[in-house]
Amino acid sequence: MSTERYSRQRLFSPIGDEGQQKMSGKHVLIVGVGALGTSCAEQLVRAGVGHLTLIDRDYVEWSNLQRQQLFSESDADSRLPKVVAAKSRLEQLNHEVHITGLIQDAGREELEALLGDVDVMIDATDNFETRLLMNDLSQMYRVPWIYGACVSSHGMSYTIIPGENACLRCLMDTIPMGGATCDTVGVISPAVQMVTAHQVTETLKLLVEDHEALTERFITFDLWKHRYSSISVDKIKKEDCPSCGTNPTYPALSIENQTKSAVLCGRNTVQIRPAQTGERDFEELKDRLPEGTIKENPFLLSYDQGDFRFVFFRDGRVLIHGTKDITEAKTMYQRIAGG
Numbered sequence: 001m002s003t004e005r006y007s008r009q010r011l012f013s014p015i016g017d018e019g020q021q022k023m024s025g026k027h028v029l030i031v032g033v034g035a036l037g038t039s040c041a042e043q044l045v046r047a048g049v050g051h052l053t054l055i056d057r058d059y060v061e062w063s064n065l066q067r068q069q070l071f072s073e074s075d076a077d078s079r080l081p082k083v084v085a086a087k088s089r090l091e092q093l094n095h096e097v098h099i100t101g102l103i104q105d106a107g108r109e110e111l112e113a114l115l116g117d118v119d120v121m122i123d124a125t126d127n128f129e130t131r132l133l134m135n136d137l138s139q140m141y142r143v144p145w146i147y148g149a150c151v152s153s154h155g156m157s158y159t160i161i162p163g164e165n166a167c168l169r170c171l172m173d174t175i176p177m178g179g180a181t182c183d184t185v186g187v188i189s190p191a192v193q194m195v196t197a198h199q200v201t202e203t204l205k206l207l208v209e210d211h212e213a214l215t216e217r218f219i220t221f222d223l224w225k226h227r228y229s230s231i232s233v234d235k236i237k238k239e240d241c242p243s244c245g246t247n248p249t250y251p252a253l254s255i256e257n258q259t260k261s262a263v264l265c266g267r268n269t270v271q272i273r274p275a276q277t278g279e280r281d282f283e284e285l286k287d288r289l290p291e292g293t294i295k296e297n298p299f300l301l302s303y304d305q306g307d308f309r310f311v312f313f314r315d316g317r318v319l320i321h322g323t324k325d326i327t328e329a330k331t332m333y334q335r336i337a338g339g
């Protein structure tokens, strides 16, 4: 390890040489590589975490560039998977960090396969289905996770330590989490940075094992209106919570198992995940597709037909842009790709 690289961070006494050493042996999982994910990833890679795993199912689009800090115009032009573009940029920033990139849906199986080895999970998703899944897995495998969300000029963050404080499910009945999305009311980049400032600081505390310093409160802010608050959640933890209570049933784990298609948050897009697994053969697919415009890179094949765009991934998933209707999307998928 270069002695200069982390000198300013080692001078910060809550981290110090000992904390830096601890950090270099830790593994962080970031779920989602959008605005929150790229910001957290860059900070943690520069800070010298030992191993970082990124999981995301999507590819870079022009509308991402305003706030998703690891991506470039050429990434958007070639529709590179976010995980691939992010990993390549992060490796330029710090070659000492081991980076794993997974172009996958963050489903139960995918996350569960990682959790045995992960020290902290960061929520950088845009939907509550995945968050509730992370919430249950965090309790089951005793891995702390850090909730984060932002939209417009406001955001929220909260650190969940399994077995200790209230989980996300406990909170959801009490604290309004809102239903607006970036696609309906937009988002400004400083709101993203404010959320990740909290998420990464909490992660650093966990990595250097300074548990006493953890923020026990739910943080919310609105940068445009200059409003900041932190809510005490001590009394919100529920004994009968199905996720963190005394007799947990982990409801998100069984529900998730059944989900095979989903409307992506705030986008005119449906994702279909076929039941059969196995790698998709793009050559075979191209032979079967009706006439349309095909663009392809090593990771995905996109196919435009009329107002719709189908994006096929190697792992079998398909994104269908141009509709929010699951039934319509499934019908079209079956028609063009044969189910």
Ligand SMILES: [Zn+2]
Pocket (backbone or CB within 6 Å): 166, 167, 168, 169, 170, 171, 237, 238, 241, 242, 243, 244, 245
């Ligand atoms: Zn709970």
